[in-house]
Amino acid sequence: MQTRELSWKNKIVYIVTVCIITLLIWLGNEGHSPLVYKGSEMQHTVGVIDSEYALILRDAVARHGTVANTLQYVINKGSYTVNLRYRADSADSALELWEQGKKIAGWTIDPSKKELTADFTLSKDAKQLQFKINYSGKGELVIQKLELVPHTVFYSDTYFFMVLFLLGSLFIWWYLQKEGRRLTREQVVDYSIILGVALLATTPMMQTLLYNGDDLCYHLARLEGLKDGILDGQIPVNILPDGLRGNGYLNAMYPYLFLYIGACLRIFRVSLALSYKVLIFLANLSSGVCAYVAVKSMCRSRRSVLLSVVLYTLMPYRFTNIFSRGDLGETLSLIFWPFVIAGLYHVIFGDRKRWYYLVLGISGMLQSHILSVAFAAAFCVITALVWCTRIIKEKRYIEIGRAVGMTLLLNLWYLVPFLLYYFKGDLSTEVLRWSGYFEQSINPSNLTQSISLYHKQYFSLGLALFGCVGIGVIRLLCESREKRSDMDNYMLYLLVSGCVFTYMITGYFPNRTLLANDLFESIVTMIQFPWRFLGPASACFMFVGVIGLARSELLRPYRNHIFTLLVGLNLLVILSVPTDNSHMPYESVEAVASKGHESKMAANIGLFYPHEWRLNGVSDDRLVTDVIVSDPYGVTVHNYEKRGTKAAVAYTAVEDNCYIELPIQNYLGYRAYDENKSRLEITRGEGGRIRIAAEGDGVRHTVYVRYGRVPLFMAANVVSALTVMAIGWWLWSRRRNRQQHVPAAGE
DSSP states (O other): OOBOOOOHHHHHHHHHHHHHHHHHHHHTOOTTSOEEEEGGGSEESSOEEOTTSOEEEOGGGOOOEEEEEOOOEEEOSEEEEEEEEEEESSSOOEEEEEETTEEEEEEEOOTTOSEEEEEEEESSOEEEEEEEEEEOSSSOEEEEEEEEEESSOSOOHHHHHHHHHHHHHHHHHHHHTBOSSOOOHHHHHHHHHHHHHHHHHHHHHHTSSOOOOTTHHHHHHHHHHHHHHHHTTOSSOOEETTHHHHTOEEOTTSOOTTHHHHHHHHHTTOOHHHHHHHHHHHHHHHHHHHHHHHHHTTOOOHHHHHHHHHHHHTOHHHHIIIIIIOOHHHHHHGGGHHHHHHHHHHHHTSOGGGTHHHHHHHHHHHTTOHHHHHHHHHHHHHHHHHTHHHHHHTTTHHHHHHHHHHHHHHHHHHHHHHHHHHHHSOBOOGGGGOOOSGGGOBOGGGGGSOOOTTSSSOOOOOHHHHHHHHHHHIIIIIISSSSOOHHHHHHHHHHHHHHHHHHHHBTTSOHHHHTTSHHHHHHHHHHOOGGGGHHHHHHHHHHHHHHHHHHOSTTGGGHHHHHHHHHHHHHHHHHTSOOOSOSSSOSSTTHHHHHHHHHHTTTTTOOOOOSTTSBTTOOGGGOOSSOEESOTTTEEEEEEEEETTEEEEEEEEOSSSOEEEEEEEOOTTEEEEOTTOOEEOOEEOGGGEEEEEOOOSSSEEEEEEEEOOOHHHHHHHHHHHHHHHHHHHHHHHHHHHHHHOOOOTTO
């Protein structure tokens, strides 16, 4: 490969610029700064605030116990120092440290001193770390300031940005010296637009705290749980080991492949909030890339291809999912609708060799959101039935069969655990059917509006996509009524499909009447919300609009104006997403660290594990954190330790017919052994816990429990891994053969 040397002057300027920017990024590091609370900033229901922003508690409040506390924080394991400045008249008050509703440390407030300093170590990452002030109810207690100081760092966000910037700088350095296979000017512009639109779509989230969307707390818990599962040695991660107060929570029922990105960032101590925001940025970027590739495979108009990037990345429903609903799964699944639509076109009408578009689309959805892939599968089946004659006549069922087979092989590693747990896992699923469906219908007048975060049930197609509908009507119903091409027929099908999806969203659809039908009731209560059809409807209208604009003769003189108008309308979506109302982010110098930490450690969110996919009958009040015995006089527990999905309990039993129950949910896959490595039988105890019969011989025994290798799961993993390797080998061989081929004379 030939290279073009840069001049020494340019090299020096480039290196100095990179070093200066790297230094500036490092200077903005808040990871070492203490977490600071004034007394007035602590959450409290009693007491008064003085002129120095201290919290004053007196016995006149007639209240004792927990009277003030901090927010809950996700904090990495390590050593920390807590400092409390105070004034106290009497003893017995205390500063306490709590994690997931359990007290893990406490320090007495000495009235003879003015400051409390204590060191403590977290042996594992804390999910909901919180400081509480326990007031004795006697005398006066003044809380002036609370500081938490890390011995290392709270998070490594700054170092992550430094590494990212340096890698990008090295890539630019390499590219500037590279000769041959250079990107064209058009490609540079196209890729810059995709990146710019993705950054624009992410800016509302990067400027403020995480919006507390409906499902955000669950997806944050999944990120943390995946990180814990990876460190536990699970690949893939089927059990979130620290979920449900350490009892473990089943992860295999909700797709999680793309969440490994955020989980790996958490392993390198990137904050939970930034890890989630990186996922959202990548989802925005991938949405633009998929729209670009899919539309480009069907349309030669560069204008339309770039318009598809803007329309799809900035469509209102994506922002509703990101900021209002906090639905990461559906946000990720929306990335792949363009591949599904383009893949269907190619296997039925277009280049049948591009059947892999369908594999990418369905596989991406399957690894993102189960309900979305069900929608896509139903859409594919209906589309195939509509053109079944053509498929059979041209033997295009061969490509369809290849797509189905490849999709199954690639995703077998996820499908097998999912299906086994669903049908054999004794899981709670009724909570999935809580919605009345028709109650969530959308007022048609709202479908033209931009997004609003101030009303949770606010969903829209947006004016830009309605403009795409108008373009489709002009092209398909006004211009090509007499003679339609295959592309026109497919676009008409997408237009009708999008209209049907939209109709099913509104209150005009007779869903209340249809709920009397058992089959319909079973389907829609599983779907829960009719607004889920906004995703496929938006994708259909986007294709109709951008391809219709490229093919319409009537609109040819106005293409540039329409392009500008649609882009401008879509930019209204960004303008309507509110950010932090405070123009000055920090009230004072002392608030800098606490404000920054709150925005990074997700203190305002917390973690949540929903009731679905728990074992039947397991509610929060039935969860325990200690070993339970059948008879406290007949069984003595000496020690219990748990790390990840591995646990050990030592006990002595003096009576027969006794048992011990470990605070671990008895999901399929757990195994138990005694100290002699003999297999022990596991049964389900109260609250879904693992129950093991105790040996009543008066001898100390040790039981080891772990989540093991399920043979069926391992076989599925091997098949999917071999499929990926086979595809990789085929692509590598094809590229090598292409490079080695030298055209002969006359070729």
